[in-house]
Amino acid sequence: MRPMTYVDALAWDDLLEEGDTVVMDILQPGLVIGNPGAPLIDGANQSGRMLNLKQVEPGYVFRKGQWLSMILNGQRFAYKSRAAATADGTGKLAVPLRTMLRVPTLNNAVVEITKPMAEGWVTLEQDAHEIAADERLVRLRFTLEERE
Numbered sequence: 001m002r003p004m005t006y007v008d009a010l011a012w013d014d015l016l017e018e019g020d021t022v023v024m025d026i027l028q029p030g031l032v033i034g035n036p037g038a039p040l041i042d043g044a045n046q047s048g049r050m051l052n053l054k055q056v057e058p059g060y061v062f063r064k065g066q067w068l069s070m071i072l073n074g075q076r077f078a079y080k081s082r083a084a085a086t087a088d089g090t091g092k093l094a095v096p097l098r099t100m101l102r103v104p105t106l107n108n109a110v111v112e113i114t115k116p117m118a119e120g121w122v123t124l125e126q127d128a129h130e131i132a133a134d135e136r137l138v139r140l141r142f143t144l145e146e147r148e
Helices: 006-016
Strands: 021-025 037-041 050-056 067-072 075-080 093-096 117-132 137-146
Touching: 006 137, 075 117
Parallel strands: none
Antiparallel strands: 021 117, 037 050, 050 093, 067 075, 117 137
16 A cells, blocks of 8 residues: 555554455556446356446447456456457447456446456555654555455
């Protein structure tokens, strides 16, 4: 995490308890996301390395290496694209994924493109929680292992 004030770091206090999960933004610095519309999964039980979406803004370009997350039964799953793809005139978009889908999809499940999120368990590094009194900043270091 980037350095933050002590007050802002309080929001991450639950990281100090093992076994807790966390949901956090997937940062894509410098990437202009644009307006992807209100994307939903287009079809149940998809598998493989292609994710079909609907209700995407026609002409929206999903870039190679861009992240998305989908919410299935209250849990988020994050994926990165392996190639660029463009939504057609009806708002359908087939996103080629770097990894295979890990769970069957649900038709009309929400897909997060504007603000993709990762959900998982935290492993704290040694000295993961450091307070630099001279700078009045807190530094947090951890690894997030995505839930399955």
